[in-house]
Amino acid sequence: MKIEQLELSISKRLKQKAVQKNLEEESIKILSHIDPSDYLISMDEKGKQIDTIQFSQWLKRWMDDGIQPTFVIGGPDGLAQSIKEKGKFRFLYRA
Numbered sequence: 001m002k003i004e005q006l007e008l009s010i011s012k013r014l015k016q017k018a019v020q021k022n023l024e025e026e027s028i029k030i031l032s033h034i035d036p037s038d039y040l041i042s043m044d045e046k047g048k049q050i051d052t053i054q055f056s057q058w059l060k061r062w063m064d065d066g067i068q069p070t071f072v073i074g075g076p077d078g079l080a081q082s083i084k085e086k087g088k089f090r091f092l093y094r095a
Contacts, residue, residue: 001063006033010075019077027080030072038070040087042079047090055093 008029011022034040039062050058062069072083084090 001059002068008033013076022075023077023080024082026075027082030079030083031086034070034072034086039067040083041069041071042084042087042090043071043073043093044079044084044090045092047092049092049094051094055091058089058091 008026011017011025013022059069072079072087074083
């Protein structure tokens with residue numbers, strides 16, 4: 001499985017700027033790096049909770065099926081709904 005990491009800068013947090021606006025700006029940055037055919041997995045606090053063993057089982061399944069997942073981890077406010085909806089799965093990872 002090929003592993004590649006890409007870090008994007010988060011939107012500047014200002015008191016008068018709404019959280020939703022930050023999420024929208026960040027989602028535009030994220031989506032500019034994601035191909036529509038990518039197998040998108042979002043890591044989200046409202047996702048399916050998995051532990052290390054379960055996570056390794058999912059990775060094995062994807063490898064066996066020839067799937068190269070693309071993981072998206074949000075900034076301090078999480079992920080925009082538009083990113084969550086594009087994903088195949090939403091996970092909450094707990095070590």
